[in-house]
Each structure stands twice: as structure tokens, then as C-alpha cells.
Amino acid sequence: MDADLSRTPEEISRANQHDVKIKWRDGHESVYPARSLRLACACAACVHEFTGHTLINPTSVPEGVRPLNILPVGRYAIQITWSDGHATGIYAFDRLRVMCPCPVCKYSPPQVLPH
Amino acid sequence: MPDRVTEAAVLDALRKIEDPDLHRDIVSLGFIKDMKIDGGKVSFTIEMTTPACPVREKFQAEARAHVSQIPGVGSVDVRMTSQVRPSQSEIKNQLIPGVRNVVPVASGKGGVGKSTVSANLAVALAQMGARVGLMDADIYGPSIPMIMGVTEGPEIVDDRRIIPPAQNGVKIISMGFFLQEKEAVIWRGPMLIQMIRQFLGDVEWGDLDYLVVDLPPGTGDIQLSLCQTIPLTGAVIVSTPQDVALKVAQKAIALFQKLNCPVLGIIENMSHYVCRKCGERDDIFGSGGARRAAVDLDVPFLGDIPLATEIRTSADDGRPILLSDPDSPYAKAFLHAAENVAAQISIQNMSGAAPVKITF
Ligand SMILES: Nc1ncnc2c1ncn2[C@@H]1O[C@H](COP(=O)(O)OP(=O)(O)OP(=O)(O)O)[C@@H](O)[C@H]1O
Ligand SMILES: [Mg+2]
Ligand SMILES: [Zn+2]
Ligand SMILES: [Zn+2]
Numbered sequence: 045m046d047a048d049l050s051r052t053p054e055e056i057s058r059a060n061q062h063d064v065k066i067k068w069r070d071g072h073e074s075v076y077p078a079r080s081l082r083l084a085c086a087c088a089a090c091v092h093e094f095t096g097h098t099l100i101n102p103t104s105v106p107e108g109v110r111p112l113n114i115l116p117v118g119r120y121a122i123q124i125t126w127s128d129g130h131a132t133g134i135y136a137f138d139r140l141r142v143m144c145p146c147p148v149c150k151y152s153p154p155q156v157l158p159h
Numbered sequence: 160m161p162d163r164v165t166e167a168a169v170l171d172a173l174r175k176i177e178d179p180d181l182h183r184d185i186v187s188l189g190f191i192k193d194m195k196i197d198g199g200k201v202s203f204t205i206e207m208t209t210p211a212c213p214v215r216e217k218f219q220a221e222a223r224a225h226v227s228q229i230p231g232v233g234s235v236d237v238r239m240t241s242q243v244r245p246s247q248s249e250i251k252n253q254l255i256p257g258v259r260n261v262v263p264v265a266s267g268k269g270g271v272g273k274s275t276v277s278a279n280l281a282v283a284l285a286q287m288g289a290r291v292g293l294m295d296a297d298i299y300g301p302s303i304p305m306i307m308g309v310t311e312g313p314e315i316v317d318d319r320r321i322i323p324p325a326q327n328g329v330k331i332i333s334m335g336f337f338l339q340e341k342e343a344v345i346w347r348g349p350m351l352i353q354m355i356r357q358f359l360g361d362v363e364w365g366d367l368d369y370l371v372v373d374l375p376p377g378t379g380d381i382q383l384s385l386c387q388t389i390p391l392t393g394a395v396i397v398s399t400p401q402d403v404a405l406k407v408a409q410k411a412i413a414l415f416q417k418l419n420c421p422v423l424g425i426i427e428n429m430s431h432y433v434c435r436k437c438g439e440r441d442d443i444f445g446s447g448g449a450r451r452a453a454v455d456l457d458v459p460f461l462g463d464i465p466l467a468t469e470i471r472t473s474a475d476d477g478r479p480i481l482l483s484d485p486d487s488p489y490a491k492a493f494l495h496a497a498e499n500v501a502a503q504i505s506i507q508n509m510s511g512a513a514p515v516k517i518t519f
Contacts, residue, residue: 055516064519088384114519117390120420122517 062110085133162231199233208505210288267407269376283497285328301335308477393423400448424459462496
């Protein structure tokens with residue numbers, strides 16, 4: 045059961061003022077702007093479980109929202125506590141890698157592997 | 160001059176033994192502890208990752224055989240112990256610091272025997288020497304207190320700490336303890352999260368190797384809340400052999416996979432009928448469906464539990480079959496499934512990459 049290096053983070057740290065940087069085991073680095081990461085929350089309160097529709101209203105999320113704390117969840121995800129009080133979202137590494145906003149990934153996004 | 164026995168030689172000999180579940184030799188897995196060499200006398204401990212190891216005796220015999228072949232070795236003393244590895248996570252420290260593995264038991268549809276399986280799994284793990292808790296998260300129809308024969312509710316101390324009653328060697332908490340009979344509750348997402356947090360955070364679980372969680376049927380809010388509140392080691396899916404049931408089991412598996420919670424495997428319940436008189440096996444529903452589904456879905460098959468009146472009546476009487484009739488083939492089926500669950504848990508916990516460094 046070899047973990048896919050491109051989906052396994054080595055280090056998660058701060059970039060810019062409040063953005064989140066992930067260094068992946070394949071060497072790639074992703075930087076996620078704080079607010080767009082907050083808006084990408086996939087928790088039950090933010091995304092409808094079955095329809096996949098976004099329930100979150102962007103205008104209700106403060107402009108300067110930022111992560112206060114990041115904790116690992118199992119081996120597969122992180123949980124972020126946000127400055128707007130939201131903390132139920134779990135960000136799976138798989139999804140984070142696919143979401144990488146860098147130009148390289150934008151134009152040739154890695155495929156989501158079937159489980 | 161006699162050969163001098165070295166630690167390295169002993170370890171080399173032990174490297175020939177491979178753990179069948181983890182596919183690695185027991186030395187590189189770090190199972191060998193407390194080695195002492197005194198002239199020709201060698202002694203050490205093999206520390207397994209699960210008390211339920213089916214290959215315990217085999218390991219012990221092989222270890223003795225391999226080490227005695229080293230020139231100069233006179234006697235070999237092999238002790239066996241077990242230490243359940245914790246799930247690889249740090250977030251757990253918040254809510255349930257002493258709980259090493261949280262194992263939800265789920266099914267896509269109701270009535271497949273999820274609660275019966277959860278209770279017997281918990282008892283089986285406890286019988287194998289593990290410290291076990293059982294959380295009944297089925298708020299719609301909590302049945303664990305009945306199945307386990309719990310007569311006393313939890314004790315509340317300091318206004319808020321909940322001491323779970325222990326029965327059959329298992330610490331138990333259930334929504335049933337807190338509801339009036341027939342009280343209808345309509346739970347919404349936030350209340351569910353609240354309840355789960357309370358069951359986790361306010362209950363004095365103490366140190367547990369396994370916390371088995373009986374989930375309500377289906378793929379709804381509570382599964383999500385649970386996955387989003389605590390790190391789960393992996394889910395056990397219960398299904399009957401019928402096609403429809405398997406299709407919904409598939410949905411349950413898909414949900415956990417979507418949440419990135421590992422699936423430990425499928426247990427087929429009410430799999431086949433064993434005639435009490437002649438011992439013959441009758442596949443009334445065409446058993447083996449779950450086994451095939453497990454192959455198709457690429458998840459482990461954990462075992463099959465026969466359909467048996469004794470399993471139902473023992474549950475109705477509050478004495479799980481593992482206690483009321485431990486030598487029956489039914490008890491053995493549960494024990495076997497529990498061994499497989501424990502093995503899959505150690506696979507999950509040993510196979511992880513190094514934990515990620517977070518410096519935010
Ligand atoms: N292997 C079995 N053989 C015979 N009867 C069984 C077996 N497993 C479970 N039962 C019986 O089937 C009924 C349903 O089982 P159980 O309550 O465990 O299912 P469940 O999936 O938890 O149901 P629910 O969806 O209502 O929570 C019970 O009466 C139980 O005693
Ligand atoms: Mg039930
Ligand atoms: Zn959210
Ligand atoms: Zn990128």
C-alpha cells in the first residue's frame with residue numbers, strides 16, 4: 045500500500061500573511077489563499093451532501109478570514125479552525141492536491157485516482 | 160571454544176518470519192523486544208500489534224525453531240505480548256485522548272444486523288484481551304443496551320462527566336440512556352454534532368484499544384458528523400447477501416471513501432443457515448454475495464455470520480452469543496471476524512507514511 049507521494053504532504057506551513065502552504069512529498073509546493081480555502085470548505089454545513097450544491101454564502105464570509113489553527117485528521121486530511129468561527133471542515137489531501145491553484149496544475153491537473 | 164551468540168545473529172534468524180497481514184518481517188516491524196543473551200541462553204519478547212493475532216502460536220514456534228538453529232544456542236525463551244498501535248493522528252488528543260482506534264460499524268440499510276454485529280465484535284475484542292468501548296450512535300433506534308443486557312445507566316459526576324457502565328467487559332454509552340421510552344427526537348445536523356461531541360468528550364472512556372461505534376443505518380448526517388469530528392481508523396460495513404443490500408452497502412462504502420475514511424472491510428451477516436441437527440449449511444439467500452462484492456470493490460472481506468435463531472434470541476436476552484454459547488459455530492464466526500477486524504486495523508496503522516509536519 046504505497047502512498048501516492050503527490051497526495052502526501054511533507055510539511056504544512058504559513059505563506060504570505062495568512063495563506064496556507066503545502067509542500068508535497070513529490071516536491072511540488074502549493075499555496076492556498078486563505079479566503080478561497082475557506083470558501084472551498086466541503087463540510088456538511090457548506091456543501092449539500094448529495095446534490096453537491098454550495099450552501100455557503102460568500103458574502104457572509106469576512107474578507108480577511110484566516111486560519112487560526114490547523115490539525116491533522118488521521119493520515120488523510122487536515123482540519124482548519126477559521127477566524128470566522130467555522131471549524132467543521134475537513135480538507136482531504138487528495139482534494140487539496142487537485143485544488144492546487146498554481147499555473148502548472150491549473151493547466152494539467154492531476155487525475156483523481158479511483159479508490 | 161563455543162560460538163558466541165550475538166544479537167545480530169538472532170535478529171537475522173528472526174527476519175525470516177513475515178507477518179502475513181503486514182507483509183513485512185517481524186524485525187523490521189519492530190516486534191522484537193527485551194532481548195537477552197546469556198551464553199547459550201536466548202530470551203526475547205515478540206510484541207504483536209493485536210491481541211487477536213491468529214498466528215501467535217505459529218510465530219512463537221517459528222521464532223524458537225529459527226533461533227535454535229544458530230550455532231551455540233542452547234535454549235530459547237520466546238514471550239508473546241501485544242500492544243495495539245494507536246491510529247496515526249494527533250487531533251484525537253482533543254476529545255478522546257485515551258482512545259487508540261475508533262471503528263464505526265455501518266450499513267447502507269436498516270435491519271441487516273449492524274447492532275448485533277457491533278455488540279458481538281466489541282465482546283470478541285474484549286475477550287481477546289483488548290480494552291473496548293461501544294458507542295451506540297443510533298439515535299433513532301438505540302438497541303445496544305438491550306443487546307448487551309445493560310440495566311444500569313451511566314453515572315454523572317461533577318455535573319457533566321459521564322461514567323459509562325461496563326458490561327461483558329465493554330464500556331457502553333447509548334442514546335437510549337438519555338431518552339425517555341418512545342420519545343421521538345428529530346435531530347438536525349448541529350444537534351448531532353453536539354451529541355457526538357458529548358459522547359466523545361464528556362464520557363470517561365479512559366484508555367481504550369478500540370471504540371466500536373454502532374451507527375444508524377444509511378448514509379446521512381451522523382456519518383458525516385462523526386467523520387468530521389474525530390479521526391476514524393476505518394469503517395466496518397455490514398451487509399446481508401442479497402443484491403439490494405449489497406447495492407446499499409456499496410453506497411455506504413462510497414460515502415466513507417468520499418470522506419477519506421478507510422474501509423476496513425465487509426462482514427456478511429445472515430449469510431447462510433446451519434442446520435442445528437445435521438450441521439449442514441444451506442445458502443438460503445445465495446451466500447457469498449458480500450465476498451464477491453468485497454472483491455469487486457477492492458475492500459477486505461472480514462467474515463460471514465450465519466443466520467441463526469440463537470443469535471437473535473441471545474441478543475434479545477441481553478447475552479451476546481459469545482458469552483451465552485461460546486463454543487457454538489456462531490460465536491466462532493464472530494470471533495473470526497473480530498480477528499480480521501483487528502488485523503485490518505493494525506494494517507491501517509502500520510502502513511501510514513510519516514506524519515505530516517504542521518507549523519502553522
Ligand atoms: N446472524 C443473525 N441471525 C439471526 N438473527 C439475526 C442475526 N443478526 C441479527 N439478527 C436479528 O435481526 C434483527 C435486526 O438486527 P439488528 O438490530 O442488529 O440490526 P440493525 O442493522 O442494527 O437494525 P437497525 O437498522 O434497526 O439498527 C434483530 O432481531 C437481530 O436479533
Ligand atoms: Mg441497530
Ligand atoms: Zn464548512
Ligand atoms: Zn500546483
